[in-house]
Amino acid sequence: MAHPGWPGRSLIEAQLKHFHDKTRIDASGVMPPMAAALSDQDMQDLRRIFFAADHHRARCRSVVLAGRQKLYRGGDRARSIPPCTACHGPVGRGNPAAGFPMLRAQHAVYTVQQLGDYAADKRYTPQ
Numbered sequence: 098m099a100h101p102g103w104p105g106r107s108l109i110e111a112q113l114k115h116f117h118d119k120t121r122i123d124a125s126g127v128m129p130p131m132a133a134a135l136s137d138q139d140m141q142d143l144r145r146i147f148f149a150a151d152h153h154r155a156r157c158r159s160v161v162l163a164g165r166q167k168l169y170r171g172g173d174r175a176r177s178i179p180p181c182t183a184c185h186g187p188v189g190r191g192n193p194a195a196g197f198p199m200l201r202a203q204h205a206v207y208t209v210q211q212l213g214d215y216a217a218d219k220r221y222t223p224q
Contacts, residue, residue, distance in 0.1 A: 107144045114140060 115121035116132035123129055172180035185191050189201035
């Protein structure tokens with residue numbers, strides 16, 4: 098995607114060019130020296146690398162999220178899994194009054210661990 102201030106350049110190319118030309122301030126001071134040695138071709142190559150990685154991640158993420166969203170919203174009757182929305186709400190805000198925690202913004206590793214413990218009957222929440 099082209100950046101409006103730099104026709105034909107992506108946002109990442111434009112930002113690298115600003116760091117390269119010292120027209121963008123970086124409070125940490127890390128980026129200008131890193132960008133100083135980059136040629137225009139290097140910046141284009143970096144754009145291609147980042148775009149390809151983002152595009153691949155987005156495609157994979159959409160397939161995975163579609164399956165997870167189906168489980169979250171509708172459950173899985175064949176495996177006796179109720180929809181998560183029944184307790185945690187449509188956007189994962191939970192229901193504190195009923196004792197159901199918020200799922201939204203939880204770290205993925207923590208959530209997977211808790212779901213595993215719940216499935217193995219290891220998760221205990223005192224009343």
